[in-house]
Amino acid sequence: MAIPATATEKKKRRRAKYILNIDRIPQLSDEEKKRLKQVSKRFAFRTNDYYLTLINWEDPNDPIRQLVIPQEREMNDWGRLDASNEASITVARGAQHKYGTTVLLLVNEACGAYCRYCFRKRLFMNDNDEVNYDISPGLDYIREHPEVDNVLLTGGDPMILQTPKLEKIFEELRAIDHVRIIRIGTKMPAFNPFRFINDPELMDLIRTHSRPEKPIYFMCHFDHPNELTEECIQGLKLIQEAGAICVNQNPIIRGISDDPDVMAELWNRLSYIGVPQYYVFQGRPTAGNEPFEVPIVEAYFKIEEAKKRCSGLAKRTKYCMSHEAGKVEIIGVDHQHIYLKFHRAKYAKDEQRMIVCERNDEAYWLDQLKPIPGYENEYYREEEKAEKGAA
Numbered sequence: 374m375a376i377p378a379t380a381t382e383k384k385k386r387r388r389a390k391y392i393l394n395i396d397r398i399p400q401l402s403d404e405e406k407k408r409l410k411q412v413s414k415r416f417a418f419r420t421n422d423y424y425l426t427l428i429n430w431e432d433p434n435d436p437i438r439q440l441v442i443p444q445e446r447e448m449n450d451w452g453r454l455d456a457s458n459e460a461s462i463t464v465a466r467g468a469q470h471k472y473g474t475t476v477l478l479l480v481n482e483a484c485g486a487y488c489r490y491c492f493r494k495r496l497f498m499n500d501n502d503e504v505n506y507d508i509s510p511g512l513d514y515i516r517e518h519p520e521v522d523n524v525l526l527t528g529g530d531p532m533i534l535q536t537p538k539l540e541k542i543f544e545e546l547r548a549i550d551h552v553r554i555i556r557i558g559t560k561m562p563a564f565n566p567f568r569f570i571n572d573p574e575l576m577d578l579i580r581t582h583s584r585p586e587k588p589i590y591f592m593c594h595f596d597h598p599n600e601l602t603e604e605c606i607q608g609l610k611l612i613q614e615a616g617a618i619c620v621n622q623n624p625i626i627r628g629i630s631d632d633p634d635v636m637a638e639l640w641n642r643l644s645y646i647g648v649p650q651y652y653v654f655q656g657r658p659t660a661g662n663e664p665f666e667v668p669i670v671e672a673y674f675k676i677e678e679a680k681k682r683c684s685g686l687a688k689r690t691k692y693c694m695s696h697e698a699g700k701v702e703i704i705g706v707d708h709q710h711i712y713l714k715f716h717r718a719k720y721a722k723d724e725q726r727m728i729v730c731e732r733n734d735e736a737y738w739l740d741q742l743k744p745i746p747g748y749e750n751e752y753y754r755e756e757e758k759a760e761k762g763a764a
């Protein structure tokens with residue numbers, strides 16, 4: 374068995390080396406490698422040597438291990454590859470527009486490691502061409518839509534891109550006057566903090582383009598307090614000192630973040646370093662994700678329990694489901710009902726609308742919930758029409 378890196382060795386480490394082949398993980402037995410290789414053939418595998426040092430290999434249920442090491446249950450026939458039907462909101466290759474003010478640009482198709490529960494794992498598959506390295510069609514679309522005041526760079530992870538490439542993207546976005554906010558969806562501070570520690574040019578770039586009334590937001594993705602290492606905190610501090618605002622969003626994932634103690638520790642520690650928890654997402658019913666899913670009711674009560682252990686600053690999060698119909702917040706559960714509210718909606722009529730559904734402790738997703746009479750919304754009406762048409 375490989376000897377874990379000592380604290381001094383970790384301190385000396387200045388960069389992370391990517392690992393794309395499960396055979397290169399010495400802590401796994403030959404038999405495990407053979408079994409898990411089949412899984413990694415279906416859903417891409419990638420990690421790096423820094424992130425692997427966070428795993429306690431003595432514990433088969435270690436949360437960081439669950440996050441990046443494949444497991445055979447991913448092969449269960451469950452869910453869809455594009456669970457929120459992102460194809461339906463794609464307005465140009467690599468650009469999605471669902472909510473009036475926000476456009477997403479998918480700028481690359483790789484991350485610092487691959488989360489086994491990723492809802493965009495389809496991007497990492499060989500036959501996928503949704504990402505556009507040439508973002509000009511998306512930029513043209515944004516130029517023609519003055520209501521768009523913020524653009525989310527996503528993928529994959531934009532922070533994998535080289536700094537000159539990011540510079541070009543930032544410059545093009547800053548040349549569009551109505552774009553006020555650039556958001557960057559990234560797990561790199563967790564997966565590879567050296568990306569920030571080692572690149573002063575990147576910090577200069579953030580300093581140039583994050584302005585008092587046109588800020589850059591880092592939409593960070595931390596799942597577990599074990600990710601908040603010394604190096605990670607150093608990377609976040611550099612980003613903040615360069616003038617960007619950091620927040621955190623992550624899904625509630627079985628075996629990783631579905632424990633109130635873990636959530637409370639994560640949110641409290643994030644509040645100490647100025648990275649407030651922004652959203653907790655319900656896991657999308659994505660193919661391969663059955664082992665990671667937590668039913669809505671269970672997740673709701675665990676999140677409420679975690680909030681009891683947090684300061685007001687640490688528990689500002691909203692628990693939401695990124696459904697095809699919109700971003701739906703789960704605001705309450707009682708013995709009979711689940712109370713939901715559209716935080717963002719696909720249809721203008723649904724904006725801020727409440728939905729009350731019959732309580733269903735088995736449900737993972739909005740489609741499995743039944744609204745009580747009077748609370749059907751546009752989405753359900755559309756579904757109903759489609760069903761009647763098909764009958």
Ligand code: SF4
Pocket residue numbers: 483484485486487488490491492493494528529530559560594
């Ligand atoms: S960092 Fe985000 S996009 Fe990348 S694998 Fe994880 S969940 Fe997917």
